[in-house]
Amino acid sequence: MNLLHGLFSVLFIVEFSELQGKHGFFSQALLKGEVIETMSQAKFVAGIHAPNHPNDARRKTRICTAFILSKTEIITNAHCVYDAPYVYVVAGAKVVSDANQKIKIKVEKENFACHPYYNYLIVGAFDIVKITLKTPLEFSDTVGSIELVDKDYKLNDPSEVVTAYGYGVLNNIGPLILRRCDANYMSDVERPNTFNISQTLYFTTGEATNDGEIITPGDSGGPVVSKTNGKIVGITTSINGTIGGRGAFLPITPFLDFIRDPKSVKPIPPPLKPNEAKFIADIMVPGKFLTAYKNDLADVDENFQLKFNAIILSETEILTCAKSVLGAPYVYVTVNKLSSNAKEIKVTEDQIEIHEKYASSGMTFGIAKITLQEPLEFNDNVGKIHLVDKDYKMNDPSEMVTVYGDMIMHGTMRTRRYDTKYLDGTICKSKLGAVFDANHLMCYILDESMGTPFTFGGPMISKKNNKLVGMTIFHLPGKPIIFQPIAPLLDWIRKPKVRRHQRRRI
Incomplete structure (x- = not known):
């Protein structure tokens, strides 16, 4: 595997592999959603009402679907509760938007446990939240719970049928009536080339019918249930996750540990502060000049850029990898990279020196030095790192x-x-x-x-x-x-x- 292939593998595959597994699916067809006649058929489905954002009057009340895991545990999408000071959980209702709900419980923000990797800017990824009720639900013929599939469960049989539930509207016309629809899924191998590789956390349940899209406002957070074992296998993500008329759903098995104990998933460590990385710079190289990767980048857009790190040695000297700048008539150096005052400097090839013993086919002596025409202004967020002495040897394995x-x-x-x-x-x-x-x-x-x-x-x-x-x-x-x-x-x-x-x- 060459370096560039390794880089892209890291970005799109390795980091998602733990959650992805074999769970990326497209469906073959989605049947017309049928209205739930009585809540006894779907007593584990709940609705979520999130209020207008207090600082944005343009935001409408969010309506989402959820499922009931126990008398005190509700699961839905993180984007359904994100930035909401509180939500209402509605249970036992065919029409979630009805004003007179028999069961409507207010839940404050401190009782939301969003997945620690969730980022509202990345649609769908880690889009799950556990809501804990202080007042337990009273189970009845119309309100109840549903089980989750086991951790070793895999959606690997294309003949298996799943059922999706949601309060989504059809053709953007209310009210938000609970519906369900059955579908088969399509395996990874069969999914179309239009599938976005960055969305491999999803599987889908079919194509839109003439009566409306498959995923519409209100469906987010709804359960996807196996018809084989009657357990939860997935959760609808969002209408933004639809691709070519198909809906996107999140497999549930990778999130079982989080659902059982949200604190068991450690948050992503925070990034460095600007002053903690003052001696680090970035090198942005236009893809068309990356001659060391010419075989990998033969078809890239001329605006494509690949980023490398670099090291500030002095006000005029930057150190980086030889392979990153080899053959480029110019590159861009960014300093103060972690602050809002980042500075980008264009550097031409006459300012770049590559070690004379470096060969593009190897790695030894793979070092390059950039000399800036205008000295950097050192401050709290921009500075240099000192070089080790010449007689320093890395021969202490405990260091x-x-x-x-x-x-x-x-x-x-x-x-x-x-x-x-x-x-x-x-x-x-x-x-x-x-x-x-x-x-x-x-x-x-x-x-x-x-x-x-x-x-x-x-x-x-x-x-x-x-x-x-x-x-x-x-x-x-x-x-x-x-x-x-x-x-x-x-x-x-x-x-x-x-x-x-x-x-x-x-």
Whole structure:
């Protein structure tokens, strides 16, 4: 697997793999939704009323569907309750918008447990919330609970039928009457090419009928039930998740631990503050100039850009990966990257110097130095990192180092840092094989709780002397991360820039 393929695998597959599994599905057909005649047929379905947002009069009351897990537990979409100070849970009602509901319980915001990875800007992903009722429901012929499927349950039989429930309107005409519809699903292999790879958390239940879309306002958060075992297998996400007339649903099995105990899922660690990453910069490279990846990027749009990390050495010197800038007539350097005052600087090829021993087919000596024409203004959020001494040797396996860089964790990319130990070269060689040159490179093991690295060129800093000892340059999923030790390259880094045409062609 080459580097670029690894990068995109990291972004779109690795971070979703734990929740995705084999649960991405498209349906073959959706039958016309039928109105529930009596709530005894769907007593586990509830409605959600969220009020207007107090700071936005344009926001209408949100109506969503939910399902009842127990007398005190309700499950629905996180976007149904997001930023709402309270909601009403309606149970035992065929028409959720009726003013006179027999069971209508007010639930305050502190009783919402949204999935910690939910982000309202990313439609559908981790879109689940558990609502806890202080006043238990009274179960009856029209109000009851439903079970969840087991953790090892897989939707892998295309002949299996599921039933979706929701209070969605048809053709945007009310009232919001509870309906259900049956459908088969389509396997991953059969799903159309129009499916967005970033939405592999979803499966669908069919195509729209002439009587209305499949997913309409009010359906969000509704249960998807297996007709084989009568248990919950999915949850409707949102109308924004529909693709080509199909509805999007979230498989429930990856969220069983969260549903049983929301606190069992640790929140995503916060990103670094601007002053904590003052010596880190970004390199934005137009895709059409990424000659080192020409085979991978043959068909990319000319506006496509790939981002790499970089290290600020002084007011005029930036260090980054050679492969990121190779062959580019210009790139953009961004400093103060984590603040609202980020500054972007265009750098042309005459300001870029690549190590003369670097070969695009390998990784050794994969280092480049950028010399800025205008010095940076150092402040609380922009500064330099000091280089390690020339006689420094990485030969103490107990030494801790801090790695900085852009990491992806559960679909969110942020600048992070984590502490680790570097490995002996023989261990790196045994784990990485021919791709690793033990004479010039070293490696470290990724702490998966911090995410997966997406961009390279980030610094490795010794915790013993707080100086730059390495730069991350390569990673394959499931393998140790390769870094370039800095001490052997100090003479090259410190020498004055060679004033000659630097562009290489391959």
